[in-house]
Amino acid sequence: xxxxxxxxxxxxxxxxxxxxxxxxxxxxxxxxxxxxxxxxxxxxxxxxxxxxxxxxxxxxxxxxxxxxxxxxxxxxxxxxxxxxxxxxxxxxxxxxxxxxxxxxxxxxxxxxxxxxxxxxxxxxxxxxxxxxxxxxxxxxxxxxxxxxxxxxxxxxxxxxxxxxxxxxxxxxxxxxxxxxxxxxxxxxxxxxxxxxxxxxxxxxxxxxxxxxxxxxxxxxxxxxxxxxxxxxxxxxxxxxxxxxxxxxxxxxxxxxxxxxxxxxxxxxxxxxxxxxxxxxxxxxxxxxxxxx
Amino acid sequence: xxxxxxxxxxxxxxxxxxxxxxxxxxxxxxxxxxxxxxxxxxxxxxxxxxxxxxxxxxxxxxxxxxxxxxxxxxxxxxxxxxxxxxxxxxxxxxxxxxxxxxxxxxxxxxxxxxxxxxxxxxxxxxxxxxxxxxxxxxxxxxxxxxxxxxxxxxxxxxxxxxxxxxxxxxxxxxxxxxxxxxxxxxxxxxxxxxxxxxxxxxxxxxxxxxxxxxxxxxxxxxxxxxxxxxxxxxxxxxxxxxxxxxxxxxxxxxxxxxxxxxxxxxxxxxxxxxxxxxxxxxxxxxxxxxxx
Numbered sequence: 001x002x003x004x005x006x007x008x009x010x011x012x013x014x015x016x017x018x019x020x021x022x023x024x025x026x027x028x029x030x031x032x033x034x035x036x037x038x039x040x041x042x043x044x045x046x047x048x049x050x051x052x053x054x055x056x057x058x059x060x061x062x063x064x065x066x067x068x069x070x071x072x073x074x075x076x077x078x079x080x081x082x083x084x085x086x087x088x089x090x091x092x093x094x095x096x097x098x099x100x101x102x103x104x105x106x107x108x109x110x111x112x113x114x115x116x117x118x119x120x121x122x123x124x125x126x127x128x129x130x131x132x133x134x135x136x137x138x139x140x141x142x143x144x145x146x147x148x149x150x151x152x153x154x155x156x157x158x159x160x161x162x163x164x165x166x167x168x169x170x171x172x173x174x175x176x177x178x179x180x181x182x183x184x185x186x187x188x189x190x191x192x193x194x195x196x197x198x199x200x201x202x203x204x205x206x207x208x209x210x211x212x213x214x215x216x217x218x219x220x221x222x223x224x225x226x227x228x229x230x231x232x233x234x235x236x237x238x239x240x241x242x243x244x245x246x247x248x249x250x251x252x253x254x255x256x257x258x259x260x261x262x263x264x265x266x267x268x269x270x271x272x273x274x275x276x277x278x279x280x281x282x283x284x285x286x287x288x289x290x291x292x
Numbered sequence: 293x294x295x296x297x298x299x300x301x302x303x304x305x306x307x308x309x310x311x312x313x314x315x316x317x318x319x320x321x322x323x324x325x326x327x328x329x330x331x332x333x334x335x336x337x338x339x340x341x342x343x344x345x346x347x348x349x350x351x352x353x354x355x356x357x358x359x360x361x362x363x364x365x366x367x368x369x370x371x372x373x374x375x376x377x378x379x380x381x382x383x384x385x386x387x388x389x390x391x392x393x394x395x396x397x398x399x400x401x402x403x404x405x406x407x408x409x410x411x412x413x414x415x416x417x418x419x420x421x422x423x424x425x426x427x428x429x430x431x432x433x434x435x436x437x438x439x440x441x442x443x444x445x446x447x448x449x450x451x452x453x454x455x456x457x458x459x460x461x462x463x464x465x466x467x468x469x470x471x472x473x474x475x476x477x478x479x480x481x482x483x484x485x486x487x488x489x490x491x492x493x494x495x496x497x498x499x500x501x502x503x504x505x506x507x508x509x510x511x512x513x514x515x516x517x518x519x520x521x522x523x524x525x526x527x528x529x530x531x532x533x534x535x536x537x538x539x540x541x542x543x544x545x546x547x548x549x550x551x552x553x554x555x556x557x558x559x560x561x562x563x564x565x566x567x568x569x570x571x572x573x574x575x576x577x578x579x580x581x582x583x584x
Contacts, residue, residue, distance in 0.1 A: 023515075027541050055566075056348075107459040167399040167459030169562040173518040173539050226465040247465050249319050270461040274347075 002122045002157065005190045008042045009097040010035070010183070014064050014104065014151050015271070016051025017168040020176050021103025021161075024183070034184075037191040043095060047088060047102075047151065050080065055169050057271050064102075065149040092154050099157045099190065102150075103179065106164035107270045108279075109233040112178055115140045115160035117153055119207070125291035126159075128203040129189050130182060137182070138236055139207035140265060140282065165233065168270055202290045208236065208263055208282035215276040217246055217254060224248055227268045227278060235265045239281075246278070294414045294449065297482045300334045301389040302327070302475070306356050306396065306443050307563070308343025309460040312468050313395025313453075316475070326476075329483040335387060339380060339394075339443065342372065347461050349563050356394075357441040384446050391449045391482065394442075395471065398456035399562045400571075401525040404470055407432045407452035409445055411499070417583035418451075420495040421481050422474060429474070430528055431499035432557060432574065457525065460562055494582045500528065500555055500574035507568040509538055509546060516540055519560045519570060527557045531573075538570070 010028065012021030028035050028044040035042035051058050059080045066085035071077050092100070112134065116123045119141050131137040140162070152158030163179050166172040192198050216223040225246035231239065238261045239245075246254040256262075264279040266272060302320065304313030320327050320336040327334035338344060342351050351372045358377035363369050384392070404426065408415045411433050423429040432454070444450030455471050458464040484490050508515040517538035523531065530553045531537075538546040548554075556571040558564060 023541060107462050165459070167457070167462075167562050169460070169565065170399050170560055171515075171518040172524065172560075174521045174524065176518060176541075177539075177543070223463075226463040226468060229466045229469075232464060232466070247469075249315060249468075251469070268462055268464075270459050273461065 004194050005099045005157070006040060006194070007095055007097045008040060008099045008101065008187070008190065009092055009095065010042055010044045010101045010103070011047045011151060012044070012103045013049070013052045014047040014102055015057045015062075016048050016053070017055055017057050018103075018105040019052075019169055019171055020105045020163060020166065020179055022046065022052055023171060024103060024176065024180055027180075035187065037187050039194045040187060040191055042187065043097070045088075045091070048081065048084060057168070064151055065146060067151055067154055068146075068149045071149070088151070089154055097155060100152055100155050100159070101183065101186070102152045102158065102160045104160055104162045105166045105175070106162055106266065107167055108266045108268055109165040109235045110162055110265055111138060111164070111235075112136050112175075112182060113138045113140050113162040113265075114182075115142050115152075115162050117141075117143050117150070117158070119287070120156075122157060123159070124205060124287055124289050125198075126186070126189060127207065128201070128205045128289040128291060129198070130185055131205070132201065132203060133185050134178075134182065136178070139205065141207055141209045141285070142280070144210065198291060200291070202288065205287045205289045207285050207287065208265065209285050210265070210280045210282050212281045213277045214245070214279055214281060216273070216278045217248065223273070225254060228253060231264070231267060231279075233267070235267050236263050238262075239264050296486050297391045297449070298332060298486070299387055299389045300332055300391045300393065300479070300482065301384055301387065302334055302336045302393045302395070303339045303443060304336070304395045305341070305344045306339040306394055307349045307354075308340050308345070309347055309349050310395075310397040311344075311461055311463055312397045312455060312458065312471055314338065314344055315463060316395060316468065316472055319472075327479065329479050331486045332479060332483055334479065335389070337380075337383070340373065340376060349460070356443055357438060359443055359446055360438075360441045363441070380443070381446055389447060392444055392447050392451070393475065393478070394444045394450065394452045396452055396454045397458050397460075397467070398454055398558065399459055400558045400560055401457040401527045402454055402557055403430060403456070403527075404428050404467075404474060405430045405432050405454040405557075406474075407434050407444075407454055409433075409435050409442070409450065411579070412448075414449060415451065416497060416499075416579055416581050417490075418478070418481060419499065420493070420497045420581040420583060421490070422477055423497070424493065424495060425477050426470070426474065428470070431497065433499055433501040433577070434572070436502065490583060492583070494580065497579045497581045499577050499579065500557065501577050502557070502572045502574050504573045505569045506537070506556075506571055506573060508565070508570045509540065515565070517546060520545060523556070523559060523571075525559070527559050528555055530554075531556050
């Protein structure tokens with residue numbers, strides 16, 4: 001049961017080459033009025049300034065895998081991002097943050113995605129509210145084994161905004177403006193939530209649940225196939241058993257051998273080649289959400 | 293007057309994060325038969341192995357700006373890529389290469405582009421031949437002030453294949469296969485050229501000539517605007533005086549103030565933010581090419 005949200009942390013640049021979030025946070029730091037609401041304090045942060053300067057995802061290791069409680073407590077983890085994670089974690093605690101937004105972008109065609117690590121009632125109501133305003137929004141439930149390593153997992157109510165497709169180190173104006181609008185709608189929601197002024201509504205919320213990741217076919221570690229052209233950019237679209245999945249460098253098609261229709265996301269995300277992830281498979285779910 | 297082409301150098305990975313060329317060259321190194329033609333010797337090279345390993349454009353400086361003759365001769369230029377350029381230059385000379393292909397990719401929506409530093413008759417005939425087979429091909433004449441710094445400028449008959457849009461460190465199967473096909477068609481052309489077997493044809497060749505680059509609006513070095521959504525991905529399409537060019541982070545539109553219609557390319561190329569280039573403006577040209 002969530003009573004009141006009053007301290008919100010808004011992070012951009014958790015990955016230094018995902019610059020939609022970087023430039024949005026820079027804008028908010030310059031114009032703090034834009035984030036002001038009657039009963040909220042919103043703190044904009046650039047998470048990994050060193051990586052931003054280098055225009056790289058990270059300096060030494062992926063910051064967004066450094067927040068597992070055991071790693072935060074371990075004084076022997078001393079890579080740059082491991083130290084930075086401890087610092088960010090402390091900042092979140094000291095500021096008594098009770099809601100966290102982490103801004104990301106992807107080379108996959110995921111449009112406007114809100115990623116949740118769980119499907120608690122508060123998150124589902126929030127997702128319903130936002131997607132009723134902006135029907136393009138997709139809700140992705142991604143409770144991976146590594147979920148407690150993520151920045152958003154520092155507190156109970158942490159979400160990720162994931163927008164794409166946009167190349168690394170590129171700004172897409174349309175996605176920039178749509179992300180900005182989602183942030184404003186989200187803050188409006190939290191303001192009204194605190195005032196008990198959310199309009200009562202019911203909504204059949206569709207969301208997608210990651211249950212598996214698939215790697216590229218490889219030989220001795222190196223990939224030997226690419227995402228099949230029929231699947232490229234088809235995030236959230238149905239993939240049926242027997243549909244093309246990959247095409248090898250020699251032109252041979254590899255089909256999906258599962259036994260049920262699935263909905264892939266993060267298809268061909270640049271940063272996931274090194275994470276052995278060509279895509280994540282999801283199942284489509286529905287939840288009847290009543291909220292006020 | 294070109295008499296005979298017999299030694300061809302095919303480079304991929306001149307920029308380490310443009311992996312279409314990297315994986316194509318790896319494929320050719322593994323399967324040299326694919327490049328074999330009766331009267332040609334084709335040498336596939338990975339240009340910047342260190343940058344490829346790091347998944348970065350370059351290690352210390354842009355390799356594709358290191359080939360100016362005065363820099364190649366200067367023993368005081370000792371950045372990694374400056375040294376590498378000298379090495380590559382020597383390799384080209386020792387192998388007596390007389391045709392060079394450099395494989396690149398771009399985050400701009402440039403489809404299949406052949407970039408030429410000049411419009412000599414040989415290049416125009418080649419461009420005509422290839423674009424008659426594959427009408428998607430665009431011919432770009434880019435004779436920048438820096439043109440002699442490029443890998444392709446090492447020899448008289450050097451061309452760049454530039455394909456996009458594709459994010460850095462991502463493989464797009466469709467562009468991969470189309471690039472491969474262009475290479476085969478090109479080798480077939482050169483083989484027939486040596487045999488005097490090119491069919492006589494006439495063709496009104498359209499090409500685009502870069503005459504100017506435009507930077508992002510900036511304040512104290514940092515950008516304050518993005519490519520306008522109306523212009524995003526519209527490479528090679530007409531931009532008229534008064535058309536939207538940029539949109540600032542505050543939502544203000546900045547229009548094109550030129551006095552004639554132009555055709556922008558390299559719109560929103562990730563690597564060009566640091567080169568103060570938001571796009572290159574071209575004029576559309578036509579040339580009546582008769583060849584055999």
